[in-house]
Amino acid sequence: MLAVSDLRKEFGGLVAVDDVTFEIGDGEIVGLIGPNGAGKTTLFNSITGVLTPEDGSGVEFDGTDIVALETHDIARRGLVRTFQIVRVFDEMTVLENVLTGALFGTEESISREEAEERARDALAFIGLSDKADLSTGNLPIAQKKQLELARALASRPRLLLLDEIASGLTPGEIDDLTDTIRRLRDERDISVFWIEHIMDAVMSVADRVIVLNSGRKLAEGTPEEIRNDESVVEAYLGDEA
Numbered sequence: 598m599l600a601v602s603d604l605r606k607e608f609g610g611l612v613a614v615d616d617v618t619f620e621i622g623d624g625e626i627v628g629l630i631g632p633n634g635a636g637k638t639t640l641f642n643s644i645t646g647v648l649t650p651e652d653g654s655g656v657e658f659d660g661t662d663i664v665a666l667e668t669h670d671i672a673r674r675g676l677v678r679t680f681q682i683v684r685v686f687d688e689m690t691v692l693e694n695v696l697t698g699a700l701f702g703t704e705e706s707i708s709r710e711e712a713e714e715r716a717r718d719a720l721a722f723i724g725l726s727d728k729a730d731l732s733t734g735n736l737p738i739a740q741k742k743q744l745e746l747a748r749a750l751a752s753r754p755r756l757l758l759l760d761e762i763a764s765g766l767t768p769g770e771i772d773d774l775t776d777t778i779r780r781l782r783d784e785r786d787i788s789v790f791w792i793e794h795i796m797d798a799v800m801s802v803a804d805r806v807i808v809l810n811s812g813r814k815l816a817e818g819t820p821e822e823i824r825n826d827e828s829v830v831e832a833y834l835g836d837e838a
């Protein structure tokens with residue numbers, strides 16, 4: 598589904614992402630972890646058209662080269678992301694926020710009725726139906742994060758990129774979130790690529806985990822393999838030192 602090859606992004610002299618290669622298959626949940634400054638967000642931004650990677654970088658989605666495409670075009674093809682700092686429209690209601698995903702996130706042009714049906718379906722799936730008419734600005738952070746997921750879902754993604762969606766949540770809220778992520782894959786056939794600092798959250802649900810360190814792919818494997826990988830343990834200890 599997603600094939601990233603030799604992806605490289607430099608900022609002046611700093612190599613933020615250093616020739617990273619990996620794939621994400623249909624129906625996979627893949628975690629992306631690494632110490633602060635490892636290049637995780639830069640990698641997301643380079644995949645989703647927010648940043649332009651260096652020449653020679655390859656990003657294919659469903660066999661199409663998407664390196665030169667704009668973010669909205671990439672999203673319409675089914676590759677949709679959430680942000681580290683939630684980006685919902687506070688002055689709109691919850692339903693109106695999700696409608697923006699339904700109306701502008703898909704390649705097909707759909708009627709207002711169809712968009713509302715998709716928006717309500719997404720709210721129900723995420724468990725926010727009873728908040729549909731509330732003003733978004735008053736929602737607590739956990740519900741704003743759910744709202745971002747609902748909006749992404751309403752745009753009918755095939756691959757969802759989540760950027761630290763568990764941060765700031767209580768353990769109970771994290772359990773609900775991981776459950777939702779699993780259901781997105783199992784019931785909606787959506788693949789997930791998830792940056793997360795809260796290790797237990799991502800490890801509990803990921804099929805595979807990729808570890809970045811100083812821009813390079815340090816390790817890749819099952820959660821079990823990653824937990825036992827000495828180079829990974831060292832990278833994290835180094836980060837704390």
Ligand SMILES: Nc1ncnc2c1ncn2[C@@H]1O[C@H](COP(=O)(O)OP(=O)(O)OP(=O)(O)O)[C@@H](O)[C@H]1O
Pocket residue numbers: 608611613631632633634635636637638639640
């Ligand atoms: N726009 C930018 N201009 C210059 N340097 C940048 C820019 N964005 C990121 N960097 C640098 O690139 C490196 C990778 O940063 P990035 O934010 O991708 O890491 P990260 O793994 O997402 O970190 P964190 O876990 O703290 O969010 C860091 O050294 C950072 O300072």
